[in-house]
Every structure is written in structure tokens, then in C-alpha cells.
Amino acid sequence: MLIKSNREGSNPPLSSEITPREVYEERRTFIARMAAGAVAGSALWEMANREAFAQAPAGQKLAARANPALSTTEPRTAFKDATGYNNFYEFGLDKGDPADNAHTLKTRPWTVLIDGEIKKPMRLDIDSLTKLAPLEERVYRLRCVEGWSMVIPWVGYSLSNLIKHVEPNGNAKFVEFTTLADPKQMPGLRSGVLDWPYVEGLRLDEAMHPLALLTVGMYGQVLPNQNGAPVRLVVPWKYGFKSAKSIVRIRFTRDQPKTAWNVSAPSEYGFYSNVNPKVDHPRWSQATERRIGEDGFFKKKRETLMFNGYPEVASLYAGMDLKKLF
Numbered sequence: 001m002l003i004k005s006n007r008e009g010s011n012p013p014l015s016s017e018i019t020p021r022e023v024y025e026e027r028r029t030f031i032a033r034m035a036a037g038a039v040a041g042s043a044l045w046e047m048a049n050r051e052a053f054a055q056a057p058a059g060q061k062l063a064a065r066a067n068p069a070l071s072t073t074e075p076r077t078a079f080k081d082a083t084g085y086n087n088f089y090e091f092g093l094d095k096g097d098p099a100d101n102a103h104t105l106k107t108r109p110w111t112v113l114i115d116g117e118i119k120k121p122m123r124l125d126i127d128s129l130t131k132l133a134p135l136e137e138r139v140y141r142l143r144c145v146e147g148w149s150m151v152i153p154w155v156g157y158s159l160s161n162l163i164k165h166v167e168p169n170g171n172a173k174f175v176e177f178t179t180l181a182d183p184k185q186m187p188g189l190r191s192g193v194l195d196w197p198y199v200e201g202l203r204l205d206e207a208m209h210p211l212a213l214l215t216v217g218m219y220g221q222v223l224p225n226q227n228g229a230p231v232r233l234v235v236p237w238k239y240g241f242k243s244a245k246s247i248v249r250i251r252f253t254r255d256q257p258k259t260a261w262n263v264s265a266p267s268e269y270g271f272y273s274n275v276n277p278k279v280d281h282p283r284w285s286q287a288t289e290r291r292i293g294e295d296g297f298f299k300k301k302r303e304t305l306m307f308n309g310y311p312e313v314a315s316l317y318a319g320m321d322l323k324k325l326f
Contacts, residue, residue: 062217064135064155071139077150090186098226107230116252117172126230133161143275143308145239149289155217160208175207176257177244200244201257237310239273270326275308
């Protein structure tokens with residue numbers, strides 16, 4: 001069985017994914033001059049704006065305040081690793097496939113449907129979603145179920161801000177996240193490794209925890225396509241595959257969502273999937289991890305920490321058998 005962890009890290013973004021700022025600005029200046037005083041030029045200007053909006057603003061900087069209280073001080077993983085060594089099966093099954101193939105993903109225009117057991121269902125475009133709360137940079141540990149890890153500075157805001165905005169009703173017990181599934185943009189959908197679209201979920205109180213991050217950037221810029229652009233979830237105390245990418249729907253439900261890997265292999269991927277060094281995957285130990293960027297034949301693996309080193313979430317699972325509810 002192949003494993004999905006939502007995509008993190010080794011080659012830098014392809015040049016085809018990034019339009020250099022000077023080229024972009026020169027194009028806009030050129031078109032603006034043509035547009036002045038001419039109907040044809042005006043039409044061309046509108047066409048250029050539509051083109052720019054339809055493409056991901058790769059490399060665009062994001063203004064965000066640092067939140068040291070919710071950040072680790074561990075050394076950060078190199079950007080080239082965090083964007084070139086990933087799992088994002090919608091773009092291929094190998095670690096380098098997302099960086100090679102995700103340039104096909106168009107992240108503008110983009111909307112997210114928010115519905116289900118809430119008082120204020122809505123559909124938000126990515127700009128409105130980004131501006132819903134002040135952006136923060138948080139440096140989180142990332143632990144993949146495959147036994148490797150990274151440290152990444154994410155940019156976003158607590159998911160609880162969005163949840164409070166849409167006002168869940170008394171029936172809402174879980175939150176379901178659905179990833180885009182478009183075969184024209186995502187060549188990996190041709191594989192039968194999972195039933196698409198990719199679906200993940202959290203219990204409502206997990207989603208409300210301050211650490212659960214609705215994420216629109218990393219390393220001070222917008223998310224690269226291969227890392228889940230334009231919006232993803234980051235839940236640092238759970239294995240990476242719980243953090244859905246390229247989200248198009250957030251649904252509040254009464255019942256526990258049927259999540260992609262839990263449906264595919266329930267004995268291997270539980271609904272909760274909290275990082276737990278005492279509960280091994282059926283095919284390997286989870287007691288240690290390989291930190292990407294610390295590779296080497298003689299490099300000792302790190303010990304994996306309970307809840308990935310975020311003990312403040314332990315109260316969410318008080319009284320639960322975490323070996324049974326893994």
C-alpha cells in the first residue's frame with residue numbers, strides 16, 4: 001500500500017511555475033501603454049488581468065506577524081527540500097512528482113464552499129478567505145506517517161477564526177475537508193491508489209484548537225502549487241496526510257467523515273492519526289524519524305515525540321484509548 005502524507009519537500013519550484021516579478025511588471029506596463037486611449041487596448045488590458053488572475057502568484061510575498069508562542073525554535077528545513085520532497089498523489093506517486101507536475105494547477109480563480117451544519121453557509125474566493133483574519137507565521141514540526149519529518153514556517157491563521165465566522169449549529173460534530181479533483185489539472189488522478197477526491201476530517205474540537213492552521217503560505221510567500229496551493233490545512237500534532245491540500249470544500253457534519261486513507265486501509269490509517277511513537281504502523285515502527293536535511297549514513301534518527309511535541313493537545317483525547325482510536 002502506498003502512503004499519502006500531504007506533500008512536503010527536494011527540488012526547488014520549476015521555472016515554469018514562477019513568473020519573475022520583473023517580467024510580470026514589464027508585461028503589465030507594456031499592456032497598459034497599449035490600452036491607453038484605445039478600445040482595442042482596453043480589451044487587451046482586461047484580457048491580461050484575467051490571465052494574471054488565473055495563474056498562481058507563485059513567489060508572491062505575504063505579510064504576516066510571527067507567532068513565537070506557537071512556533072518551534074528548531075532549525076527550519078531548507079525551502080528546496082520542503083518544496084521538492086512531497087506527497088501529493090494528485091500529481092504523482094513519487095516524491096519529486098508534485099514539484100515536476102503541479103505547474104498544471106490553476107489557483108486563480110479559486111473558491112471554497114463552506115456548508116453543512118452551520119448557520120452561515122457561504123462560498124469564499126481565495127482573497128476573501130485570506131483576509132478573514134490576520135496572517136501569522138508559525139514554525140511547526142511536520143511528521144509524515146512514512147517516518148520522515150521537517151520543520152516548516154507556515155503562514156495562515158487559526159482555523160477557529162473561520163469556524164466562528166460561519167457559526168456551526170448544535171448538530172456540528174466534525175469538519176470535513178475536500179481537495180480539488182480535476183483530471184485536467186491533476187495527472188495523478190489517473191491512478192487508482194485512492195478513491196478521489198481526497199477527503200480528510202477532524203472532530204470539531206480538534207478543528208477549533210489554536211494550533212490547527214488554515215494555511216495560505218510558507219517561508220513568507222504564497223504556497224507553491226506542490227505544497228497545496230492556494231489553501232490547505234496544517235494540523236501539526238497529526239501525521240501529515242491529515243492536513244488536506246488545495247481545499248475546495250469545508251463541510252460541517254454530524255457524523256465522522258469517511259476520509260480517504262481510512263477508507264482505503266482502515267487497519268493502517270485511523271481517523272485520528274495522532275503522531276504516537278508507541279503505536280506502530282503495521283509495516284514499520286513510528287518510534288523514530290528521519291529529519292529531511294539531516295541525511296547521512298551515520299546520522300542517527302530522531303526520537304518521535306508524542307503528539308509530535310505538542311502536548312497542549314493531549315486534553316482533547318482524555319479518556320480515549322489511543323491504541324484503539326489511532
